[in-house]
Amino acid sequence: MQTEINKVELRNLQIEDYKQLKNSMVKAYCELDESYWEESEIENLLSIFPEGQLVILVDDKVVGSALSLLVNYKKASSNHTYQKITGNSTFSTHDPEGEVLYGIDVFIDPEYRGLRLGRRLYDARKELCETLNLKSIIFAGRIPKYSEYAEEITPKQYIDKVRLKEYYDPVLSFQLSNDFHVLKIMKNYLEGDVSSQEYAVLLEWNNIYYEKSPKLINARKSVIRLGLVQWQMRPLANLEALFEQSEFFVDVVSGYGSDFVLFPELFIAPLMADFNHLNEADAIREISHFTEPIRKRFQEFAIAYNINIITGSMPYTEDGNLYNVGFLCKRDGTSEMYTKIHITPNEVQYWGMKGGSEIKTFDTDCGKIGIMICYDVEFPEMSRLMADEGMEILFVPFLTDTQNAYTRVKLCAQARAIENECYVAIAGCVGNLPRVNNMDIQYAQAAVFTPSDFAFPSNGIKAEATPNTEMTLIADVDLDMLKKLHEQGSVRILKDRRHDLYKIKKL
Known part of the structure; x- marks a missing residue:
């Protein structure tokens, strides 16, 4: 992390941010091959759901992002793979009438971790969920530390130990601390995710204001x-x-x-x-x-x-x-x-x-x-x-x-x-x-x-x-x-x- 930070900004993603977005994403997912979105894919995502794409900047540099789609609850909560839920990265699965905000990506540049910037992105997602009067936020989270225990315990046992804080998982521990609860375990979710053994945990955050008039993102608080x-x-x-x-x-x-x-x-x-x-x-x-x-x-x-x-x-x-x-x-x-x-x-x-x-x-x-x-x-x-x-x-x-x-x-x-x-x-x-x-x-x-x-x-x-x-x-x-x-x-x-x-x- 740089020695002094002068400004932190959270806002919607713009296509002009792509180069910095790609650089941060590559560093965040260094263990995965071809771990970034193509510019055409981001452009397509912005065209269909611009308000669902968030970035966080430190001193005008993009250091993290949270990307999402709208899907119906049945599709989001059923078994699926990453490719299936994103329409093979075409985002054809986006449904403007969907009642669920589905998180397709969230990451922070490793150089800027420890500043709780990820928490800000999740808080902004929650505000968006309330603003759009959506039922919940759902996404499938990786469990990158599971490979260290895969020969000894099942994914379910691993999740239980993380929940009880016996084990620490950089992704799952963070999600649980942000009031997400586990819906199910999914196998073969993300091809090539060796550290998670291709398992993912389907997680949900419920909007308690569903069907009520919610606040706007970054709006003045009362x-x-x-x-x-x-x-x-x-x-x-x-x-x-x-x-x-x-x-x-x-x-x-x-x-x-x-x-x-x-x-x-x-x-x-x-x-x-x-x-x-x-x-x-x-x-x-x-x-x-x-x-x-x-x-x-x-x-x-x-x-x-x-x-x-x-x-x-x-x-x-x-x-x-x-x-x-x-x-x-x-x-x-x-x-x-x-x-x-x-x-x-x-x-x-x-x-x-x-x-x-x-x-x-x-x-x-x-x-x-x-x-x-x-x-x-x-x-x-x-x-x-x-x-x-x-x-x-x-x-x-x-x-x-x-x-x-x-x-x-x-x-x-x-x-x-x-x-x-x-x-x-x-x-x-x-x-x-x-x-x-x-x-x-x-x-x-x-x-x-x-x-x-x-x-x-x-x-x-x-x-x-x-x-x-x-x-x-x-x-x-x-x-x-x-x-x-x-x-x-x-x-x-x-x-x-x-x-x-x-x-x-x-x-």
């Missing part, structure tokens, strides 16, 4: 899942220890299907312990050298775990000035920086920090969001400007030492949710941190706040963590509820402003 990290301050041996603990939390919340994960303000402070012999200002400037490596690693996490990461904040130096910044690392491989605008007296006195000068919102695959670091949330003008740009979720990474400091952040965050008719998620650090000057104690309680109206919790709190305990908080927020609130709420704060008397604008 229900967004947020994962908040309440981070325990602890001594860290080195930067890799920070990455290990961070990846643990990313893995956990992504495992629950979260769309975002939020880390606290200055959660990397334990790294200052090695520089505690210096004064506070010099110590924090020393760890600013870690900021770019942290951004790069979190960008990799965002891709690998298919989640948008808000990295809390960390020190950053530019032109000799020290800032408090963080990064929105999107799961498409891109990242954007945000900067703390309002600097506390403590940050000025001990660290000599300066405030940023740009107030902005961020477009994501889950709507428009805003990010404000701690003290910023206590200034209502900022979030109002973001609301005017369409912000739906405001994320607030914070760091507070005492309960009264936390109360300021909490109550102001709740006010921002009400007055801007948006969701607000806050996350902070907990515990004590010896051997780091000016970072001795922390108090926090992560939470998700909502507007205050009948459709929302009566106290305006969607979810709260246990105070001062390391944990994650996972909560769903419904963006469609905000749209209804804007138009039909008991009060309509954004609409009822008196622009004839007052107005807030950026300078």
Whole structure:
């Protein structure tokens, strides 16, 4: 895999992609002879079912694909060979009225495996199945590790052992982890597939929304899942220890299907312990050298775990000035920086920090969001400007030492949710941190706040963590509820402003 990835894109296949498609396919199926589609075959496939052909690109290079047909359920679920189901690669078996999405191919360039790109292709197939209101996805999966056990056990026994995780099969294990279930075993499915002994496992994924109105592929989601990290301050041996603990939390919340994960303000402070012999200002400037490596690693996490990461904040130096910044690392491989605008007296006195000068919102695959670091949330003008740009979720990474400091952040965050008719998620650090000057104690309680109206919790709190305990908080927020609130709420704060008397604008 290349050392740094800047962009990941999932879209429909185009004939112009063929050369790169062929190169990736040859590498993916290096153990099979003539393991690629001819350009004329791809052109034919695109002519009969263009929406069913997907590719995934990394930095504008095709590195994987998922190809499919529509067939009727009886044909898809009965015994068949690969040549038969594809009409000897003519795709004459495609039936526009078919109720099954039949997967005829899926692969990832070996150089790009380990980034969970295959999972994205399968998720896109599931979305397509729902969009077209199809009964299920069916395909025959190879079992390339079976040849190692063929003399000892039957295919059925092999499948059972893979299901029980006694054996690992790179294809079947992946399919089972993606909620596919086994329909049957088929012999002589793919001629020349020696590693599978020409066996294949017919697998199915059922569309629970069948006959209902489904979502469009890559369409704006309504229900967004947020994962908040309440981070325990602890001594860290080195930067890799920070990455290990961070990846643990990313893995956990992504495992629950979260769309975002939020880390606290200055959660990397334990790294200052090695520089505690210096004064506070010099110590924090020393760890600013870690900021770019942290951004790069979190960008990799965002891709690998298919989640948008808000990295809390960390020190950053530019032109000799020290800032408090963080990064929105999107799961498409891109990242954007945000900067703390309002600097506390403590940050000025001990660290000599300066405030940023740009107030902005961020477009994501889950709507428009805003990010404000701690003290910023206590200034209502900022979030109002973001609301005017369409912000739906405001994320607030914070760091507070005492309960009264936390109360300021909490109550102001709740006010921002009400007055801007948006969701607000806050996350902070907990515990004590010896051997780091000016970072001795922390108090926090992560939470998700909502507007205050009948459709929302009566106290305006969607979810709260246990105070001062390391944990994650996972909560769903419904963006469609905000749209209804804007138009039909008991009060309509954004609409009822008196622009004839007052107005807030950026300078």
